[in-house]
Amino acid sequence: xxxxxxxxxxxxxxxxxxxxxLSGYDVQRIFASTPLGHFSxxxxxxxxxxxxxxxRGLVRxxxxxxxxxRPRRLSALAEPGxxxxxxxxxxxxxxxxxxxxxxxxxxxxxxxxGFLSTSxxxxxxxxxxxxxxAYLDELREQRPLAEGAGGLHPLLSLEHGIRGYEAQAAWTxxxxxxxxxxxxxxx
Amino acid sequence: xxxxxxxxxxxxxxxxxxxxxLSGYDVQRIFASTPLGHFSxxxxxxxxxxxxxxxRGLVRxxxxxxxxxRPRRLSALAEPGxxxxxxxxxxxxxxxxxxxxxxxxxxxxxxxxGFLSTSxxxxxxxxxxxxxxAYLDELREQRPLAEGAGGLHPLLSLEHGIRGYEAQAAWTxxxxxxxxxxxxxxx
DNA sequence: TAGATCATGTAATTTGTTACATGATTCG
DNA sequence: CGAATCATGTAACAAATTACATGATCTA
Numbered sequence: 001x002x003x004x005x006x007x008x009x010x011x012x013x014x015x016x017x018x019x020x021x022l023s024g025y026d027v028q029r030i031f032a033s034t035p036l037g038h039f040s041x042x043x044x045x046x047x048x049x050x051x052x053x054x055x056r057g058l059v060r061x062x063x064x065x066x067x068x069x070r071p072r073r074l075s076a077l078a079e080p081g082x083x084x085x086x087x088x089x090x091x092x093x094x095x096x097x098x099x100x101x102x103x104x105x106x107x108x109x110x111x112x113x114g115f116l117s118t119s120x121x122x123x124x125x126x127x128x129x130x131x132x133x134a135y136l137d138e139l140r141e142q143r144p145l146a147e148g149a150g151g152l153h154p155l156l157s158l159e160h161g162i163r164g165y166e167a168q169a170a171w172t173x174x175x176x177x178x179x180x181x182x183x184x185x186x187x
Numbered sequence: 188x189x190x191x192x193x194x195x196x197x198x199x200x201x202x203x204x205x206x207x208x209l210s211g212y213d214v215q216r217i218f219a220s221t222p223l224g225h226f227s228x229x230x231x232x233x234x235x236x237x238x239x240x241x242x243r244g245l246v247r248x249x250x251x252x253x254x255x256x257r258p259r260r261l262s263a264l265a266e267p268g269x270x271x272x273x274x275x276x277x278x279x280x281x282x283x284x285x286x287x288x289x290x291x292x293x294x295x296x297x298x299x300x301g302f303l304s305t306s307x308x309x310x311x312x313x314x315x316x317x318x319x320x321a322y323l324d325e326l327r328e329q330r331p332l333a334e335g336a337g338g339l340h341p342l343l344s345l346e347h348g349i350r351g352y353e354a355q356a357a358w359t360x361x362x363x364x365x366x367x368x369x370x371x372x373x374x
Numbered sequence: 375t376a377g378a379t380c381a382t383g384t385a386a387t388t389t390g391t392t393a394c395a396t397g398a399t400t401c402g
Numbered sequence: 403c404g405a406a407t408c409a410t411g412t413a414a415c416a417a418a419t420t421a422c423a424t425g426a427t428c429t430a
Contacts, residue, residue: 049389
């Protein structure tokens with residue numbers, strides 16, 4: 001009831017509604033047809049989540065009057081919702097978050113545009129990269145243990161994890177470059 | 188109640204108990220100190236999950252008699268549990284599974300050792316790679332859309348996803364090579 | 375002897391999943 | 403005119419998180 005932070009799904013919804021008001025059905029289609037597809041597009045997840053956001057005052061409902069017979073209930077971001085997004089955008093990546101839900105750091109990056117200065121965004125990405133590299137060290141320490149334990153598959157699986165996080169670390173470096181280039185392009 | 192398939196956590200538990208019987212506390216420490224760390228090590232998740240597995244007959248409880256005053260309830264894999272693992276090991280990766288929980292395909296690979304022939308394991312990895320590459324195509328198709336929509340962050344986030352899945356696809360190829368080398372080494 | 379760690383678990387709450395229910399509208 | 407899609411939701415259930423509760427044993 002007094003839960004301070006929101007679920008990933010709720011943040012994703014706020015991020016979408018920041019662009020344009022949407023109906024629950026709109027959201028379903030977006031989740032079913034874009035890279036946000038790892039969110040469930042089932043109405044049983046979306047409608048209750050929108051209702052929760054409305055109850056908290058982060059979102060406002062309006063009925064689309066243009067179609068009287070088949071009303072669409074549009075959800076629009078309210079100012080407190082903007083504030084919640086802004087606050088979330090300022091949270092750094094932690095090891096815990098990386099392990100608990102690895103998709104949160106990128107989702108936050110995706111939605112933070114406009115809330116942070118370029119240098120703060122770069123700071124966020126640096127922190128993200130640092131957390132990933134620290135966890136990579138942990139995983140690499142596991143290599144001798146996994147070799148000793150016998151069994152080829154656990155060893156290969158460990159390499160799967162290492163390669164995945166290496167790709168994430170490399171992406172943070174690349175993204176920082178992209179942001180700096182974009183910055184330099186504007187005198 | 189009649190849920191046919193198990194949760195990821197339950198499969199992970201079966202996989203651990205296949206090696207050696209463990210107490211709930213043992214499991215907590217393993218989750219807290221190995222690459223399985225993305226599973227919650229909270230007792231509120233582990234003890235109920237073990238109880239569910241026992242109720243289904245997949246796991247058997249035994250009390251460690253060596254420490255009477257502080258009894259440890261060990262869980263051991265029962266034959267139906269072995270059967271459940273075996274059945275799971277034979278399931279191919281689907282797009283849906285990849286999006287719903289990206290960690291399932293590797294967990295299954297990690298636990299399938301011994302249940303499948305080398306050629307079937309290679310078949311599994313090929314299928315996994317195919318699903319990843321198919322989803323990569325979907326993501327790459329999103330690039331023009333994301334460019335047109337304005338906003339740098341969503342575009343960079345899309346690349347994050349692409350790089351992550353590229354790493355997974357490359358890993359499946361590499362793992363297949365590893366398995367073939369291992370196979371050729373034994374005449 | 376006080377605090378950390380071992381070791382077990384439960385209770386309340388929240389969230390998500392699956393399945394169902396309803397009805398309008400559009401398209402072939 | 404029938405099927406697909408638009409559009410909204412609810413109800414039952416399963417699962418996880420957080421917090422709490424309890425007590426033994428080891429260690430500084």
